[in-house]
Amino acid sequence: MISFDQILESKIGTGFYQFKTISIVGLVEFCNGILFTFMSIMMAILKSEWNLTSSQTSNIGSSYLVGIVLGNMLSAFLVDKIGRKTTFAFSTAISTFLCFKISFTNAYIEMILLRLLFGMIFGITYQLGFIILSEITEAKFRGRFGMSLSLLFVLGKIFLIILCFVFLDSFEAGNWEGLMLFNVVPLGIASVLSFIFLKETIRYQLNQGKFDQAFKEIETILEENGREAHLLNEEEKKGLQNWQEKQKAECQEQQLHKYGIFSSEYRTITLLLWLIFILANFQSMTIYLLMPFLLARKNSGFSSMLILFSFELCFSIVIYYFIDNPHYGNRIKIIAYSGFALLLSNILLYIYQESFLYVGLFIIKIATRGLFSTISILACESYPLYLRSQGCGIAQAVGKIGVIPSPYLLVPLLFFDPYLPFLLMALLSVLILMFACVFDKDKTLKPLETLKDE
Structure with a gap:
């Protein structure tokens, strides 16, 4: 039976269409890297400039996390109803407006609300980028395309530090409003590009039963990739329709629509993914909340953070x-x-403390980057199209709810x-290793969707 993965491999291939898509999605991910990291630095600045208490600082930090959870949950059910492109484009436009609005905010309650909304948009676009790329990419490149988003996210963090040298005086003072306003430009560009050039994924159109539209879109993509000689014939079109109908039949048989990610087929996968997302978020949150304070205590400038992000x-x-090597990676x-x-790094940080600070933070940064990049791809690959946005969105949400x-x-x-949190993180790292031992749904170099009899 002809599947879309076979059409993707033999007909569509990899070319201009995929690189155009990753350029648009990647620009948003670049901006996400800037803004996500600055939300951490902003806490230290606002605590100093606005004379906030420890409780008020925690409220500002948590508002962003609550927003991410709400965004994840919204994405879980919204994306399948209005489509990948529509959700992504409108979310980027809203992010542009929020970036402009927050740069003129000087009220505590308003700041909490805006950070909540910022978190919602981040919660929608972050995982959605991985979903879009996983659905348009050949199996042999799927890991690399997903990892490209992580590279651009890190580049965004590096670019933020360069902006910090320009706009800020230290981790606790500076023109943070101007820095936020500066980022309206790349976000605005990404928003316009998303509305004009981003396409809905073929898998989503097939799932919606929009076969004529999907076939027409495939022809356009073939032209963009310079593969006009590989146009679909009637047998292949009929084969794709039959494949999609059989997927729907399997979905009903497994009661995916009724029980969703808790259907018997995916219940264990769901619970394991929830566990790893919570653990990864705990590790990331330690760095997100504590790094600006720890570097400030050591009288370190932005150069230290720049070096960490560069590594x-x-x-x-x-x-x-x-990541796409089945033997080593x-x-x-x-x-x-990871x-x-x-x-190892959390234990050594707790033991050697300040003398191991830079090395420890570096190891934690690269390990959490490897962890987050991989589990985001893993979540996309673990669910069929019917459950992908639901499974990924809720897993992201549960991960954030836990922290x-x-x-x-x-x-x-x-x-x-200041080093006691790292002892707790060391204990949680053991559970990450246990997850790697029991999870058996690795789809490296395998088709994204397969029928049971294939």
Whole structure:
């Protein structure tokens, strides 16, 4: 039976269409890297400039996390109703407006609300970018295309530090309003490009039963990729329709629409993915909340953070070249490598503290980058199209829900003993290694969707 993955491999291939898409989605991910990282630095600045208490600082930090959770949940059910392109384009436009609005905010309650909305948009666009690329990419390149988003996310963080040298005086003072306003430009460009040039994925159109529209879109893509000689014949079109109808029949047989990600077929996968997302977010949140304060205590400037992010980029490039290698770098092995690195670095940070700070933060940064990049791709590959946005969105949401209380735990621990949180993270790293041992749904170099009898 002819599947879309076969058409993608033999007909569409990889060319201008995929690189155009990754350029648009990647620009948004670049902006996400800028804004996500600055939301952490902003906490230290606002605490100093607005004379906030520890509780008020925690409220500002948590508002962004709550927003991300709401965005993840909204994405889980919205994307399948209005489409990948529409959700992505409108979300980017809203992000542009919020970036402009927040640069003129000087009220505590308004800041909490805007950070909440910013988190919602991030929660929608972050995982949606991985979903879009996973659905348009050949199996042999799927990991690399997904990893490209992580590379651009890290480049955004590096670009933010360069902006910090221009706009900020330190981790606790500077023209943060001007920095936010500056980012309206790339976000605005990404918004316009999304509305004009981004296409709905063929898999989504087939799933919606829009076969004529899907076939017409395939012809356009073939022209963009310079493969006009590979136009679909009537037998292939009929084969795709039959394949899609059989997928729908399997979906009904497994009661996916009734039970969703908790159907018997995907219940265990769902619970395991929830676990790894919570663990990854705990590790990331430690850095997100504590790094600006720890570097400020050490009287470090932005150059220290720039060096950390630069090393993170280099390590991400290494993962890029290995993530599609079934022998040395498949998804599960990278998770295992990351878990071991987190266990080692967190223990050494707790023992050696300030003398190991830079090295420890560097190892944690590259390990969490490998972890997040891999599990985002893994989540996309673990569910069929009917459940992909639901499964990915809810897994992201659960991961963030699990760490919403973390500012109220980590910030007080920071002021009691700034290195005590790393001992807790070391214990959680053991669970990451256990996950790598039991998860058996690695789809490295395998089709994204298959029927049971294939």
